[in-house]
Amino acid sequence: MSDKRLPPGQKRIDKLPVLQFGSVPAVDLSQWRLRLWGAVQTPCELDWETVNGLPKTERIFDLHCVTRWSNYDTYWSGFILQALIDAGYLRLLPEARFVMQHAPGYSVNLPLEMVMSENFLFATHYDGKPLTAEHGFPLRGLPGAISGRDDLQDVYLWKGAKWLHGLEFSAEDRPGYWERRGYSMQADIWKEQRYAEKE
Ligand SMILES: Nc1nc2c(c(=O)[nH]1)N[C@H]1C(S)=C(S)[C@@H](COP(=O)(O)O)O[C@H]1N2
Ligand SMILES: [Mo]
Numbered sequence: 001m002s003d004k005r006l007p008p009g010q011k012r013i014d015k016l017p018v019l020q021f022g023s024v025p026a027v028d029l030s031q032w033r034l035r036l037w038g039a040v041q042t043p044c045e046l047d048w049e050t051v052n053g054l055p056k057t058e059r060i061f062d063l064h065c066v067t068r069w070s071n072y073d074t075y076w077s078g079f080i081l082q083a084l085i086d087a088g089y090l091r092l093l094p095e096a097r098f099v100m101q102h103a104p105g106y107s108v109n110l111p112l113e114m115v116m117s118e119n120f121l122f123a124t125h126y127d128g129k130p131l132t133a134e135h136g137f138p139l140r141g142l143p144g145a146i147s148g149r150d151d152l153q154d155v156y157l158w159k160g161a162k163w164l165h166g167l168e169f170s171a172e173d174r175p176g177y178w179e180r181r182g183y184s185m186q187a188d189i190w191k192e193q194r195y196a197e198k199e
Pocket of ligand 2: 019065066067157158
């Protein structure tokens, strides 16, 4: 039977494998900050209390990793970019069109529009519990697919940074860690844009 939720070249699995380049950073929440900079009115650093106090948003996402596993109906909570704007922490300049997510030793780019879309979450919790260290504690960028929402553009999971600690807004699209190593800038799962030469 064909499965409309399964993008080309993917295989469904029922767990969340741990996948990353490099080691798992140890995070001390009292020292932790989320930095916002680039095409913003005032760059700032938010502490954990502030970030954790933002209104919570819950999402059920299908996750699709470029290494070909897909995991359906994963349950997350966290906040959306609009929450940072509504709380007055983020004022974007008109030229802001792209967002680079920064983590220790990792970065990844996306258009601002996609980071503000319903299929992207800044996740603090997985399955009702705070993120574990290996899954990105305390905060990760998370692109997912929402079943039935064909109107949204879905990207592979590498487009979300675990251990997220910075958001850099800019006018130009710049490559992140994997994009500099030949992976796709767009990364559309339905078009199977895994590598740059597919574009
Ligand atoms: N900081 C960081 N974030 C990252 C990565 C990484 O190497 N470093 N790998 C990405 C990739 S390729 C995937 S599939 C997911 C894996 O998330 P998981 O380990 O929670 O399954 O994290 C993404 N975010
Ligand atoms: Mo991945």
